[in-house]
Amino acid sequence: MSRISHLASCALATIAVLSFAACSPDYEEPEISLEDYQVEEGFALEVVAAEPFLEAPVAIDFDNKGRIWTVEMRGYMQTLTGESEDMPNGVISILEDKDGDGVVDHSKVFLDSLVLPRAIAHVYGGLLYAEPPNLWFVEIEDDKPGKKILVDSLYADEGNVEHQPNGLMMNIDNWIYNARSHFRYKRENGIWLKEPTSFRGQWGITKDNFGRLYYNNNSTQIMGDYVLPNVLTSNEYYQPKDGIGKVLTNNQRVYPLHATLVNRGYQKGVLDADSMLVNVTSSCGPLVYRGGQFPADYVQNAFVCAPEVNLIKRNLLTFSGPKTTAEQAYTDREFIASTDEGFRPVNLFGGPDGGMYVVDMHRGIIQHGAYMTSYLRERLAASGMDKMIGMGRILRVSHKETGLSKIPDLESANTEDLVEMLGHENGWVRDRAQQLLIHRGDQQAMVSLKKLISESSKHETIIHALYALEGLNALDGATLLTTAAHQSPEVVAHSLMLLRNPMYKNEKIAEAELLNELMARKDPTIDFYLISFFGEWLQRYGNNILALSVGLTQNYSEQYYQDALISGLSGKEKDFKSALQDSESPQIKSVISQLDNVIADQASGKKFWIYEQASLPLDDRTHGLKLYRNTCAACHGGNGQGVDGLAPPLDNSEYIKGSPKRLALVLLHGMKGPLTVNGKRYEMNAQMPGLLNNPEFTDQDIVDLMTYLSNAFGTSSRGSNAKMIKELRDVKPKNGAYTEAELNGLIDEQ
Structure with missing residues (x-):
């Protein structure tokens, strides 16, 4: 079948289904063939939802019942010139599987008349959603919107639709992070907080079990931070040189099954001799898999969408001390690849059943008009692909042998159930249980959480429990001193991060003993977070701590260790510099030079740009x-x-x-x-x-x-x-x- 004939048949099928849809709120489940898709051996790929239940999805989230909520950007590039973008036709919908067969058979609109909505998150018992330029929080009342609160009027006030903030991902530290943004958000005691963080990526954001953040841009398939958020950005007058915004692999090669239309295919080196794309040009929507359903060697792999060539990539992450690197899992193929030109994976999410969910915008045009070249515009028109609109899919990837997990009943779970879920194999379940414990505000959870911390052998579970206590305002310094001495470097790192809060100050003798013990372990990860903590200890104990910090800093030549030290020194730069003057260490001399710059910037009032720029400029x-x-x-x-x-x-x-x-x-x-x-x-x-x-x-x-x-x-x-x-x-x-x-x-x- 020719491409145009295929598109025509797709359009007719869609019209037929939509005609039926107009007569009934519960549609027949569409039958969609995936014979044009190749998936890694041992894995199953299935359609969970498709048109007419949704159109042009760009993001999803799951509620406590396990239902899928979709963000549908219906106005995006419906024509080659994209004049429809200002139309208020975007929606946020709830997809349901009423007959329990794993396929959506019902859809209802939660919010409509939106202009290019782009992200959602179920948090604090309601829904956080982004509709440029605003970020809104709306209460949910019987699947209908209730009271609405404006969280940020500058969330996405400028920029191209492909280059505005998005993501809205709650991290383990109880902060909500975004791609294409340098702000993070949190609600405490009913008040929304917004504070600077490092700028990250373009479209889509994800995290690993430790809480490191990952993202990408269109030509770089996987990027990320070596370390936990804001460790390197806490000094308003210092911009770190390393450790954040890192390209984790220089290999951007893609292995498509067929030649596809790309924006700059005319440029030398973009396509090979067979007109196949060589390197990724539209990477987006990464996911570090934490679902517990895939085999062990897939845990914490980074999967990445490449919609321009109809495929999904798999990368292996390696952790060495604070540093993270990535390597493509294959040298001749992809985890998922298709010859279906409408397959446009734009986002990936972990689900409550352990599956990996693929948000497929399923359309012909995925290049915005502001960046589209005449080369691509002419070829899209000639092929008829600009007529492929009004569609959308949600696909699910699962491992055939393991089987999907039963979705836990979070709605009726009591406090003990939620505490137990912090040890669940699925990261999505752990994340949601932590947030529900905090949202419900049950102080009786404190005893169970502390017991879990003392008895659990899983560092992920202990970290979740610590931040559940922190969110409940029930965390104390004694608990943190105990976990800071834990055998797991990951638990130690988070404990040190939490100890930086002045409210957790403890007896000097106890902290000094802890410091000596941790330094004796000579662990690169622990040492990194110790170095980042020296500024806090310097403020507490004065110059007595300087000799220890100088000695530890001299052991590491990597710039991100120096960045950690300088970032943590905020306000103590002159004192620290005076104590370093006699050192002959190259590392210390480098630190002195950088401190001179910080001191000069303090004098002139020149701050790190994330602390001064309220929003991103229009490109x-x-x-x-x-x-x-x-x-x-x-x-x-x-x-x-x-x-x-x-x-x-x-x-x-x-x-x-x-x-x-x-x-x-x-x-x-x-x-x-x-x-x-x-x-x-x-x-x-x-x-x-x-x-x-x-x-x-x-x-x-x-x-x-x-x-x-x-x-x-x-x-x-x-x-x-x-x-x-x-x-x-x-x-x-x-x-x-x-x-x-x-x-x-x-x-x-x-």
């Missing part, structure tokens, strides 16, 4: 697209094909692909008379007005417009800058606007 191509739609599209068309009798085409025009100065002069001063574009003569009666005297257009605005035009209708983004635009404002035509001959003569002279 140039997205800004350029907005300017184009508002100023140029009426005459040149949303797709750059021009309007007959009004304006010539821009797509592949020599005015776009040629000299940037010529394009800038046209934009500034306008153009009149006949002109030739792509070898065709256009007799234009109307004169194109220039932007020279438009007070709403700055020099940088024109640069951004040029950047968008050259990317969308040329072959690449070409160089221009505000200084050039400022100079060209004075290069004015003789009679109000340039003619083609005058303009070409001017450019030839230059």
Whole structure:
């Protein structure tokens, strides 16, 4: 079957199902073949939900009943020019499996009339959700929205839909983290807190059992932090140089089953001789698997979506001291790959049954118009893939031998049940049990949690119990001193992190004994968190602690150890520097040099940017697209094909692909008379007005417009800058606007 015939049959099938759907709230479960999909041997891939129950899903979460809640970004790029983006057609839906066969057979809308919603999280008994620019929290009352609270009006106030904050993932430390963001969130005593954290990734965020965070960007399949959040960013005047935002593998190779359309396929090296993509270009939605259902060698593997080539990658994570590295699991294939061109995995999630859930947007276009090249636009149109809309899938991956776990009844679980669940094999269950214990505020849990800490042999369980106590305001210094001496470096690390809170100060003798004991273990992970804690101990005990910190720092040459020390010193830099002056250690000399910079920044008030920037700026191509739609599209068309009798085409025009100065002069001063574009003569009666005297257009605005035009209708983004635009404002035509001959003569002279 040809590609267009296949798309036509898919569209007809969808229309037929939707016609039936209009008559009944409970639809027949769609039968969808997965014969075009290859999955790793031993694993099963199945469709859990599909159209008409959902459309264009981008994220999911599970409630305490195990039901799937979906975020459906229905307005995203429904056409090649994407004018539908402002339509309030996005929804958050609840998917249900009423007959218990594991396949969704019912759907109901929880929230509708949303514009490009992008993330949700079940927290604090309600739903946190992102609809740009806002982050909202809404109470849930019998599956209907209740009281609504604005958490952050600047959550996603600028940026392209592909480059705005998303994720909303509750971590083990009781903070909610995001991708494409430098803020984290928490609610305490009914008050929402927002504080800076390091900037992470582009689309999707995940965590491992220790609480390290992982993410990626479109050309880097897996990135992450070596260490726990905010260890390296606690000094407002110091930006760490290592340890966060790390590329965990330099191998970005993909192994697709077929040739696919990608945005810059015309560039050398993007495709191989068989027109197959070489390296990932749209990686997103990572998941570190913690579900307990896969075999042991798959635990804490990092899975990554590559929707442009219809596949999901698998990476093996290795932990060595604080450092994390990744390696592709295969050198000639992928964990999941398909020849179904509509398969667009954009996010991965662990489920309450231990399965790995794949959010499949299932559509033809996954490239936003601000970044789409004319190369891709033309090929999508020619193939008919731009007509593949109105669909969406949720797939589930499970291991055939193990079988899916029974979903626990969290709704009716009592305190003892929830405490026991902190030892569950499935990380999703542990996470939710911890949060439910905190949300219910049952102080009687304190005794059971402390007992669990003393008796459990699993470091993950102990860490969950510690943060459950912390969330209940029931954690005490004595407990932390005990767990800080634990045999597990992971438990020690979290205990030291919690001990940094001034409310857990203890007797100096007890902490000094602990410090000596931990240093004697010479464990790289423990030493890292000890070094990060020296600033706190320095404030408590003064210069008596300096000799120990200097000695420990000298043992490690890696920059992230120095970053940990300087970050933890916040406010004590001068004292520490004075104690280091006589050291000949290269590591200490490096620290002194960096401390000089911190002290200078403190004097001038120059802070680490995450502490000063309230939100992320709008990127140039997205800004350029907005300017184009508002100023140029009426005459040149949303797709750059021009309007007959009004304006010539821009797509592949020599005015776009040629000299940037010529394009800038046209934009500034306008153009009149006949002109030739792509070898065709256009007799234009109307004169194109220039932007020279438009007070709403700055020099940088024109640069951004040029950047968008050259990317969308040329072959690449070409160089221009505000200084050039400022100079060209004075290069004015003789009679109000340039003619083609005058303009070409001017450019030839230059």
